[in-house]
Amino acid sequence: MPFERNTIALTGVCLASLLFGLEISSVPVILSKLESVLAADFKDLQWIMNAYTIACTTVLMATGTLADRFGRKRVMVATTVAFGLASLLCGLATSAPLLIAARFLQGLAGGAMLTCSVAVLSHQFQDGKARGKAFVAWSVVAGIGLGFGPAIGGLIVALSNWQWVFLIHVPLAILALAFIGAGVTESRDHNARKLDWAGMLTLSAAVFGFSYLITQGGDLGTGVRIGVTIASVAAFIAFVVAEKINPYPMFDFSVFRIRQFSGAIMGAIGMNFSYWPFIIYLPIYYSGVLGYDSTTTGLLLLVYTLPFMVMPPLAERLRARYQARIAIPLGLLTLGIGFIAMWVGSGLEGANWMTMLPGTLIAGIGIGLTNSPTTNTTTGAVSPDRAGMASGIDISARLITLAINIAVLGLLLTQGIAAYLGKALGPALDAGEIRTLAERIATGNLSDLVRETPSLATLDPSGAIVHASLVHGFGWVMLYCGIGVLALSVIGFVIFGPKRVAPLERRFAAAE
The missing domain is CATH 1.20.1250.20 (MFS general substrate transporter like domains)
Known part of the structure; x- marks a missing residue:
């Protein structure tokens, strides 16, 4: 029945939003632990968090277009699988650089998964009233992930070890996939627009450049610092120009x-x-x-x-x-x-x-x-x-x-x-x-x-x-x-x- 199918789909999408919220708010609790077990310095700890958010920003606007073109359910499944695999890599990381790289991959998957969630719910629930209720449920579950993430992270560390703050997302991702596969109806837009590659790349370069300058600036020579500043400003200007001339800007x-x-x-x-x-x-x-x-x-x-x-x-x-x-x-x-x-x-x-x-x-x-x-x-x-x-x-x-x-x-x-x-x-x-x-x-x-x-x-x-x-x-x-x-x-x-x-x-x- 449609009602049952929509309920199953909503459960899967809500689980995905729970994963995204938990990954933002549960990790800060273990940063001091990572400083000792991975020999991470303060800048490493910043990048463990920032790699995730910068990566999310990179894919937000592109994912909607990809989902419209190749199928919203298909892309949602792919991004949820990618999130689970990236979480596994985070849990298996043995050094700060490896964890930062895994966090970047996790952020790419998480940002894409978040965007797909919105697209899937918008199509799955055609009735306006039902759609409103679905988005309320989705927001509440995301809020639970963000709100209870710190307590959950602290509890995991107390009962087990820091790796499980990341590894816990693997079984949750598998559970979400089961509901998504069973409940979500495939849909696509045959008139989907082309990807705004210029906008994505220039914006990502500008955000990364400014973050890198603020985080690492004290250790950079004057010439390098000036060079990074110029490159970041140039990337942002290029982004504005690209969006002005693109007929379908993000x-x-x-x-x-x-x-x-x-x-x-x-x-x-x-x-x-x-x-x-x-x-x-x-x-x-x-x-x-x-x-x-x-x-x-x-x-x-x-x-x-x-x-x-x-x-x-x-x-x-x-x-x-x-x-x-x-x-x-x-x-x-x-x-x-x-x-x-x-x-x-x-x-x-x-x-x-x-x-x-x-x-x-x-x-x-x-x-x-x-x-x-x-x-x-x-x-x-x-x-x-x-x-x-x-x-x-x-x-x-x-x-x-x-x-x-x-x-x-x-x-x-x-x-x-x-x-x-x-x-x-x-x-x-x-x-x-x-x-x-x-x-x-x-x-x-x-x-x-x-x-x-x-x-x-x-x-x-x-x-x-x-x-x-x-x-x-x-x-x-x-x-x-x-x-x-x-x-x-x-x-x-x-x-x-x-x-x-x-x-x-x-x-x-x-x-x-």
């Missing part, structure tokens, strides 16, 4: 003239400017600064992410009553207040999880208020035939901002640590030694650092300076996130402009 810049769309994109950028990149570093704060184990850290991160799952109904009521021009900036404002509260709580004497609790809860409420109105506004602000492209721009804006800010937050963390060390240790260490030490401290593994570093054994035998420097670095990060997202809230409110008057209201006003 990024149609004309949609940015629509105030509702552009204002909502500020919401997408704001969330990934602060909340989602910070979740990668927050486990380091809980373990390195506050000294909690991976299980406790995972549970504390659940407090950070849980409101993301429970706030969407209230967010939609706010959007319905006050429009997106109020709902989205209000969500970003709440998010910014949360980060300022975290900054205050982390700087208190005897800071612990209780002093961080108000800020993490407020930030979680802010992300919950922002996410659903942002997604619904970006797709609802354009005509139905452009909804797929609008959704692609929305997701791309999120992942590009996420990739760049993973690097930015890492840079701020190490610079904040280095600034504190420079003042506390004075001329005892040169700039190069301070930078190297700051990167080691930024991993959060402080227990053996003093003992393994001869200079610190003399200068800071108790480890108090090292600990205080990490607190100082996180202060920089939280303040950056808070001020930045508050600024984006104001920018978004200005872009939305005055309240839109409905047609009936206009006629009534004109009659008066």
Whole structure:
């Protein structure tokens, strides 16, 4: 029966979205473990996360076209298989470079799988009401993956080993494949457009270049740094030109003239400017600064992410009553207040999880208020035939901002640590030694650092300076996130402009 088939298909697609969400939020909990078992430095840890997000961005827009041309079910099956195999490679990795490469492959598969999920559900559920319910279920399951990922990651490490944070996706992918194969109906668009190769390659090159510059810039010579900067800027300019001259671009810049769309994109950028990149570093704060184990850290991160799952109904009521021009900036404002509260709580004497609790809860409420109105506004602000492209721009804006800010937050963390060390240790260490030490401290593994570093054994035998420097670095990060997202809230409110008057209201006003 169609109902049963659609239910089976929805189960398979929801499992795929669960895999995607888990892979983003469960990995940060094990980063400190990877630092020791894989001899990964701080930059390696950044790339273990960033390889996934950059790879996702690379394939987002292309996958829709491929699915339209070769069959949505076929491409969905292929990407789910690829995700399972890439997860297996991640679990079998024996070094940081191998894990980074496997994470890139996993990101390619994950981004493609996410895009296919949207395409499959859109075709599988033809009735508008049923389609709405299907997307609600899909969003809830994705939220469960993102929300419970940290706790699940911490629990896996506590019961087994870090490899199973990746390997667990292999049986889940097989289960998803069984449901997808049994339930999804094959479909394709015989008028599918050609791939925008120029747009994909230039955008990917620009994002990778900027991320590489921020992450590795301190170790590059002046000439190389200038060269990477020029190449990244040139790639971005080439991307803009390519999209302007392509008759079927993956990024149609004309949609940015629509105030509702552009204002909502500020919401997408704001969330990934602060909340989602910070979740990668927050486990380091809980373990390195506050000294909690991976299980406790995972549970504390659940407090950070849980409101993301429970706030969407209230967010939609706010959007319905006050429009997106109020709902989205209000969500970003709440998010910014949360980060300022975290900054205050982390700087208190005897800071612990209780002093961080108000800020993490407020930030979680802010992300919950922002996410659903942002997604619904970006797709609802354009005509139905452009909804797929609008959704692609929305997701791309999120992942590009996420990739760049993973690097930015890492840079701020190490610079904040280095600034504190420079003042506390004075001329005892040169700039190069301070930078190297700051990167080691930024991993959060402080227990053996003093003992393994001869200079610190003399200068800071108790480890108090090292600990205080990490607190100082996180202060920089939280303040950056808070001020930045508050600024984006104001920018978004200005872009939305005055309240839109409905047609009936206009006629009534004109009659008066």
